[in-house]
Amino acid sequence: MKPIYHPFWMDLPYSNVFLSITPDILHQVLQGFVKHVVAWIKRACNPAEIDARCCRLPLNHNVRLFLKGITPLSRLTGKEHADICRILLGIIIDLPLPNNIPSASLMRVVWAMLDFVYLAQYPIHSDDSLRALEDALRRFHENKHVFVEMGVRQDFNIPKLHYCSKHWCQQVEYFRTADNFNTEFTECLHIDFAKDAYRATNKKNEYPQMTL
Known part of the structure; x- marks a missing residue:
């Protein structure tokens, strides 16, 4: 993202600094991979139809229902993205897509995700x-081209998507399960020591107050 002129690890022997970035389910998968795909679907398809389908899902004890839909939501948490994953396939079945693209194309890419x-x-x-993960x-x-055909992406040069893929x-294999x-x-x-601490300040010289 930014040039690094004299990295601390440049002359450090027997080390690979890139191995210090370990798999992260929250920020790389739920708040990265899933967040992007859900955003592309909301951008390409009719928001009213998506929200109506959310409201029509039957009540049950194991899956959270978004009775006002998912398109009005902003600043979603990882838990909310995980809840959306549970209903996403049910929402997009036979969903009308732009440019008369068959809905099966979107189903295949979301299923793989x-x-x-x-x-x-x-x-x-x-x-x-x-x-199975690699498959x-x-x-x-193989199926992500549907987002290009729907006009919501021109490329997939996204760091979090690259990390998950490569x-x-x-x-x-190096560090065991994520x-x-x-x-x-x-x-x-982070909520206790940063977000709640900031809310307790008067928003002036907040860093010394939060540190204290």
Whole structure:
């Protein structure tokens, strides 16, 4: 994103600084991969139809329903994106797409994305599960052109998408499953020590007040 002129790791022997970026379910998958795909769907399709489909889903005890729809929502949390994942396929079945694109094209790419999302969160991995993870990524890349055809993307040069596509399986082999590094566990401390602390200040010289 910005040039690094004299990185601390430039002359550090026996190290690869890029291995310090470990898989992160919250920020790379839910707030990255899922967030982008959901945003593209909302941008390409009729918002009223998407929200109406959310309202028509039957009540149940295991899935959160968004009775006012998902298009008016902003600043979604990782938990909310995870809840949207549970109903996303049901929302987009036979959804009319621009340029008369068949809805099956969108179904295939979302199906592959959801397969990756759930496989990435496995607490135990094997060679078979990692192959399934790579297969889900392959199917996503084979079908992602639908977002270009719908006019919502021109390219997919997105850092979080690149990381999930190129490095996730490798990092799991190096460092084991992603639940060991999920920043969702420490996000609650960010709320306590940053967000709530800022709200308690008078918004003037807030950093000394928050530190205190």
